[in-house]
Amino acid sequence: MNEQPIGGPAGGRPVRTVVVGLGWAGRSIWLPRLIGHPSYEVTAVVDPALEGPEHRGIPLHTDVVELAPDSVDLAVVAVPNHLHADIAEKLLAKGISVFVEKPVCLTSEEADRLAAAEREGGAVLLAGSAARFRADIGALYEQARSVGRIRHIDASWVRARGVPDAGGWFTQAQLSGGGALVDLGWHLLDTVSPLLGDTAVEQVSGTVSGDFVNSSAAQARWRNDEEPDGAPEAVADVEDTARGFLVTEDGVSVSLRASWASHEPRDVTLIxxxxxxxxxxxxxTFGFSPNRHDGSVLTHTRDxxxxxxxxxxxxxxxxxDRQLDALPAELADPDSRGRAVAEARRTIGVIERLYASARGGAARRHATTREYRMDPRVTGLTQGTSTVTTAPLEHPKSVVVFDLDGVIxxxxEVMxxxxxxxxxxxVGEGPAPFEEYNRHLGRYFPDIMRIMDLPLEMEEPFVRESYRMAHLVPMFDGVPELLRTLRERGFRLAVATGKSGPRARSLLQQLGVLDLFDHVIGSDEIAHPKPAPDIVLHALDLLGAEAHSAMMVGDAVTDLASARGADVAAVxxxxxxxxxxxxLAAGPDAVLREPADLLALCPAVAAD
Structure with a gap:
């Protein structure tokens, strides 16, 4: 006899559910709601800090390894942030489907591991912020249909006093992955994501501050967090406020602010x-704070x-409650597999880039810098009569990853x-929209075709003609000398290009410089081309290099975004x-006008 399908009274037997972790979220949000929901049967809880065979009459385990996939339909993971990906990965690999609220993961690498575990175990990862299930957010989405083409989104969640778990794991970066940006910012990014659609985020700039995080007066008293036993409270090393500005490839801008504490009288969320x-x-007001805005107010303004x-x-x-209502259908939907990981990868990618921008900005503010002015006659930065770079980079470098077109x-003209x-x-007669195409350089050709809504069939003749005219492509003056000098100084070099790998290597071979590069990577050789960080991360992996030792040199915003996502210096x-x-608006770590300018950032690599 076939096993009865899951889904609760209306759709089959209840979902056999395990709650992993009984901290504040587990005991206050998930366990009581799951126990009271007719679509779920809580069959076990897992928490290594608890003792005994049961908790509230429910079988208790101390480790997820004790769970068997034939007796569990879904594990709700409600543990400290740094354990989310590790525990979810173990469960998925065992074939147990998992629900993880934000943050699903703390790095892009963790997102990749979750995707692999989901494929390996055949289970499903479900995730997402509950904010999308608010009635007022649903009304906002519906009303947003009437604003025409979206140009800009403001998203902020500002608490008056709401630092969580002060002195505990929430305010320790090693355990939480970050402060208000990871906590509140994930909700905001998840909320605006349906408004942005699938468009990529090209530009990211951010800053963080911590004016309140170590003040006892700024704590979230309403959470009733347990005081640490005996040991003195640790000093928080995360931000209480993060601000960011994003621009998508479609030109939509997003202003973001996430604050655990402020000088405001009420906790207010604004979209x-x-x-x-x-x-x-x-x-x-998102969340559980009692210090709330007076109800939800939605307005529409025109003329x-x-x-x-x-x-x-x-x-x-x-x-x-609504999120739990929706989970059984998502669990049963075969199209759910991979969806949550893709969304999480996008969200954590933006968060990583915001933190990287904030770190870079702090480093630049503390570095010895020159004063710059814009010369209206010159496209670039000038100091006196000569163009210069920014301040020295934060760490000594030994690896340079170059874009190809427009850099080397x-x-x-050939393109x-x-x-x-x-x-x-x-397509046929009419002027070819090359100027628009040129704005997307750095991306993989098929991706540009999709962005421009042009036929993918253009790739074959474009590649054919590019090969045919490759002998007409020169290197920029000074580039051969730059490459040879970098090699003499002990640098390892790679190319990360929007071209296909074979075409890039063929061109460099024809130019006589292929042997100067350790690796040449094309966009057809990685899963996610620029502006995703994959191609830079792959170069680092092939070179066996750490991010802090590398820089990415490019001529497009997509190059800088890829560098930021990989946490390497963006030049x-x-x-x-x-x-x-x-x-310049993308905030690179250094700006160069001549190839030789790079040498000022690349002194000889110190011998081991």
């Missing part, structure tokens, strides 16, 4: 969606007139001709036909 046809604004939109007033915590080779021929063959070059304003 504002500005569009071509109007603006929709939601003011409410100077604001109208309040009716919205249901949820009781505190109702979003978690001047391929613009223009190849693109025009491909456009004429596949912008202006000697090609790059968009200097966009590069």
């Amino acid at each position: 504002r969606v500005e569009g071509s046809e109007g603006t929709t604004t939601l003011r409410c 100077g007139e604001s109208t309040e939109v009716p919205v249901a007033q949820d009781p505190i915590g109702a979003e978690y 080779v001047d391929s613009t 223009r001709k190849a693109f025009s021929i491909a456009y004429a063959e596949v 912008a070059v202006l000697w090609g036909e790059s968009d200097a304003a966009a590069l």
